[in-house]
Amino acid sequence: MNRRATIKDIAEQAGVSAKTVSRVMNDEPYVRDDIRERVKRVAAALDYHPNRNAQGLISSRTFLIGLTYERPSPSYVVDLQRGALERLAGERYRLVVLPFADAREDPAGLVALLRSAMVDGALLAPPSCDIPEVLDALDNSGIRYARITPGTMLERGSCALLDERAAGRAIAEHLVQLGHRRFGVILGHPGHAATSARLAGYRDAFAAAGIAPDDIRIERGDFTFHSGEAAAHRLLARTDRPTAILAQNDDMGAAALSVARALGLAVPDAVSIAGFDDADIARLCWPQLTTVEQPVAAIAADATDRLLKQLEGGELAAAITHPHRVIVRGSTGPAA
């Protein structure tokens, strides 16, 4: 077990000063080509890795990016991480995961977590990306951040955007086109901006089709399978039940599927069910769930890209809206 090689070790072996080695390592000019070569060879031979603590101490950076989120579904978390890591590959930055229980109740706690983790920048997933106190505190403490699919204050910080409302409208239009006129909606967690944005999208589609508010029954959920079961039960156990259900994520859509089966309602013949997100579960349940795909990994990569640009002192580029895509599967069909 050898001590890690330092610049000093390389300098001695190569017969140059530490500063020259440093110049070579950072691809700075003003080093003769032959010396540059020699230093590189020695560094490779010693398997040199720069000490980021020392680099960070000087530049007051840590080369750490914190990813914060609040117990969403596992596949969403993994997609976020995958997207961020894709962009970070080959960079000096590393990804630290910092899930936080409830940022809305304790915004200061989230920021304290980020500060004590000493991250240079933070990737904020919903719902923390929509909490003004969090953004204020981050601005104050000089921690850069990028917001992943925020629903409000779109002008603050750099954002990777999704048009949740348009996506909601798209999936609702799919059902309207199949002839459905009586709808059930299962909402997501009330604290998420996506919940109201997706609902607004549904309503856009309903209004355009001339569907009366009386024909729309809305139930609350919180994005969990369990909450979806309860809400689906309330929707489907009535005699004037809807012919189509819009669930605001796939876990709740799958739950609605399971409730329909338990009640003896064939899907999609008796009732159509659509989800949201195109999570793994949408392909694993039966019938497979019609849903809207949001390119989560690409968004996370975009947010990471924006964050890196900020950390390198670049300008904030204009936000772009990532496209959604309706994926029609077996759980939706023509109205009876």
Place this chain on the structure above:
Amino acid sequence: MNRRATIKDIAEQAGVSAKTVSRVMNDEPYVRDDIRERVKRVAAALDYHPNRNAQGLISSRTFLIGLTYERPSPSYVVDLQRGALERLAGERYRLVVLPFADAREDPAGLVALLRSAMVDGALLAPPSCDIPEVLDALDNSGIRYARITPGTMLERGSCALLDERAAGRAIAEHLVQLGHRRFGVILGHPGHAATSARLAGYRDAFAAAGIAPDDIRIERGDFTFHSGEAAAHRLLARTDRPTAILAQNDDMGAAALSVARALGLAVPDAVSIAGFDDADIARLCWPQLTTVEQPVAAIAADATDRLLKQLEGGELAAAITHPHRVIVRGSTGPAA
């Protein structure tokens, strides 16, 4: 946007030396109680967070723990992370996620990743925890590690253990007790130690029940839903099909469920299906999947604990084996 407070700032405001502040921050003795109090108050007022770069530079540490794994299911990844983070809460260490594509093909690449991330220690999930080259290289570079449910070389490093074989035997015995005598097995990825250990456990149960090898049909899979579908199809499309299928994880078990449904075979009346892991999907499919729960988060926390003990210079405690638990749900029933 304020500069972060340093020890020097606190020292000036509290009218003491930097060293005394340091002593207070690290709960060292030899500071008068009133001074200790005063320093703590000033530190809190300035919202002081120690600079881990500086701390790390001195102690040649980074207070970073790397978690490595190789695209397992999202819920497994999240459980690992949750367990590790639970143990890390309140510690100075932070968790860096380092998924790596194929450690078996490129062990040196994985170690290079860990070295360049400058982690103090690594948590190795399967299959990298079973690759001797990886362990050798880590030993050589002085990166401590803890192995999460290794299947081989149990004497190397510190391990958080699972008795995969006993768990395999337990779930197989459940089916034997239901009267099944003709079995299909869907194996996991051939590179994982768990694959052969679980199979050995199945065989223990079969041998104890006097079931002939001819009545056991084994198909290969790789832990993905897709591979499970193909394997299940090969098992169920035959006339002498098994009355019970043992899938080595829940994704493949759910796939078998879906194939059975497509072939018009009622579960569990015509065929019983058991999974492994108690992943989310086991509760989300229909009928819900009988499976074996492995306490993944607790194991990850245990591994993290062992790693921290090593990093703090403690002794290696004896490994303990974490208990499995058979969870009987609707997908298994008496043999026809």
Place this chain on the structure above:
DNA sequence: AGCAATGGTGACAACGCTGTCAGATTTGGC
């Protein structure tokens, strides 16, 4: 009173690296 042991405090250096600056060497223009 005298002296050791203990408690309490701070000056200083060092961790590995890079910014600053001064100085040495080479190049190019006349």
Place this chain on the structure above:
DNA sequence: GCCAAATCTGACAGCGTTGTCACCATTGCT
């Protein structure tokens, strides 16, 4: 061949923290 400009090189300081060590103050003991 001479001077300015460009190219190259290294000594030194300092980032924020802690280990080492020296020192002063107090206590408890002959």
